[in-house]
């Protein structure tokens with residue numbers, strides 16, 4: 242494994258400094274030498290591991306270790322058997338809402354800490370652990386922090402998490418606290434926390450577990466490997482993900498390129514990145530100035546009810562842009578109202594998700610309406626977080642007096658005659 246700058250290809254001085262940006266300002270990325278890999282042999286090995294229940298290879302991430310961190314010692318792996326999440330077929334109301342005939346939901350919400358972050362976090366924490374770190378850190382709107390706190394607790398290490406003092410979901414902060422993390426609320430957004438950690442992590446002795454760490458991205462690639470594996474290595478036409486810090490856009494894009502260049506798949510699906518209108522710098526960049534030489538204009542005061550997407554300066558935007566271009570992807574943005582309406586349909590289908598995840602269905606509906614996606618095309622929406630991550634959003638949608646939604650249940654007491 243080599244760690245190089247994604248922009249100027251400069252090699253990292255040592256494997257420990259993977260989360261510090263390169264002198265040119267670029268983020269680092271992992272490069273593997275997959276030469277000599279036999280795809281059929283790997284497919285067979287991945288199938289065999291589906292029967293494993295106990296070893297690290299029973300994890301839906303480490304099952305694909307050869308593509309993620311081949312050199313890592315098995316004894317360094319820190320796993321909660323993350324991944325292994327279901328791929329659900331949409332029911333009739335979901336299909337009708339989306340306006341297409343073939344739709345599935347990849348429920349990363351069913352990961353051990355309740356979000357897709359676990360796929361990347363197991364790789365980052367394992368790498369930090371293998372290097373002897375005992376202090377792990379992140380800036381977070383709540384899911385990264387809960388995931389990190391879970392893994393740190395699991396190995397008895399310290400998690401230091403920096404969370405914006407406003408506009409985040411309290412359930413996630415409580416989950417993080419309960420796992421035993423040191424929680425530091427601060428004035429500002431996720432973006433400020435990242436700047437702080439980029440500058441201070443080294444002197445504080447922290448191993449940073451945000452998506453600026455390329456090992457997080459390597460672990461998160463497993464989401465697309467697992468979808469492909471579940472579909473017998475035949476991916477749909479569209480993969481739809483919400484966009485915040487753009488870790489999924491980057492990881493799923495990189496994972497797709499691995500699968501394609503190794504010959505696991507023979508056609509590249511298109512990725513659609515859906516941002517919330519109030520926090521959509523990447524969508525604006527791709528649409529308004531979508532030329533490869535432009536620069537993303539950060540949004541200074543990002544705000545959306547989908548608090549996980551409250552990110553104004555997504556660190557991975559350059560990497561994401563390249564992957565979007567390579568797979569002929571697109572971006573869209575949706576309003577908070579569209580997000581909450583889509584969430585109500587996903588929740589009522591029995592699958593459930595947090596608001597940020599529902600941006601996928603809202604975006605899909607919009608893209609079908611605008612004829613970017615044909616009703617006969619196949620799509621998978623990645624549901625990134627669990628519905629109980631943000632019960633405040635559920636309360637305001639279903640129980641507020643101004644609520645206009647068709648599923649509202651005002652919880653009127655009834656009289657039981659017994």
Ligand SMILES: Cc1ncc(COP(=O)(O)O)c(C=O)c1O
Nearest residue numbers: 485486487488489549597625626
């Ligand atoms: C539930 C949820 N969905 C989506 C996102 C955005 O994903 P990304 O940062 O990979 O763009 C996040 C946070 O980043 C999240 O917590």
Ligand SMILES: N[C@@H](CCOP(=O)(O)O)C(=O)O
Nearest residue numbers: 381382383384385451452486
């Ligand atoms: N929603 C995220 C913010 C992005 O974090 P990153 O760890 O992917 O950089 C969160 O849960 O904190």
